[in-house]
Amino acid sequence: SQQGEEDPQALSIQEGENATMNCSYKTSINNLQWYRQNSGRGLVHLILIRSNEREKHSGRLRVTLDTSKKSSSLLITASRAADTASYFCATDVRDSSYKLIFGSGTRLLVRP
């Protein structure tokens, strides 16, 4: 069964606006990662946040993690048309750290 659930399932915004995607998970984790997928093919790793971290930044990306609520958010600031993609959160479960459990993803459309 899927560990993570993401919302919204789809998001459409104007270029320049910020995009926020949320992920919830069920079990204790070591880390949570966010991936981007273009055109239903290979995934690109965006950012990893460890369970003892609360916030992390990478360029225009900001990720937060709330382990008490078992949730994470990904914020993309000043969005660009090239950010159009599907975004997935993935967790590695504490007792089987090799296995990534993916959420169902958020499809982001950035309109030029």
Place this chain on the structure above:
Amino acid sequence: GAGVSQSPSNKVTEKGKDVELRCDPISGHTALYWYRQSLGQGLEFLIYFQGNSAPDKSGLPSDRFSAERTGGSVSTLTIQRTQQEDSAVYLCASSLDAQGAGREQFFGPGTRLTVL
């Protein structure tokens, strides 16, 4: 190599035929993973290799699915007697080592399998 490669990129087959999907991980990566992604869905874990051993095959959907890895490098995922529900994108990933938390997995471009 520069990244994880998979072949073929697309495979169309008839129901009941066997297919083999290949993954070449990044050189030096000891851990290799297979995932499956159905249309519009997230990724579903299938199997994980550490070296040539597969400690966890729990994600394989049925006994028609098998995988092997030789020489600690190339892996082959075999689906026997394919069914239409096997249609999906099959993604391979590798990481330097699966031990320890937070090992980033690098993904290949996937093989899109269509079973007619």
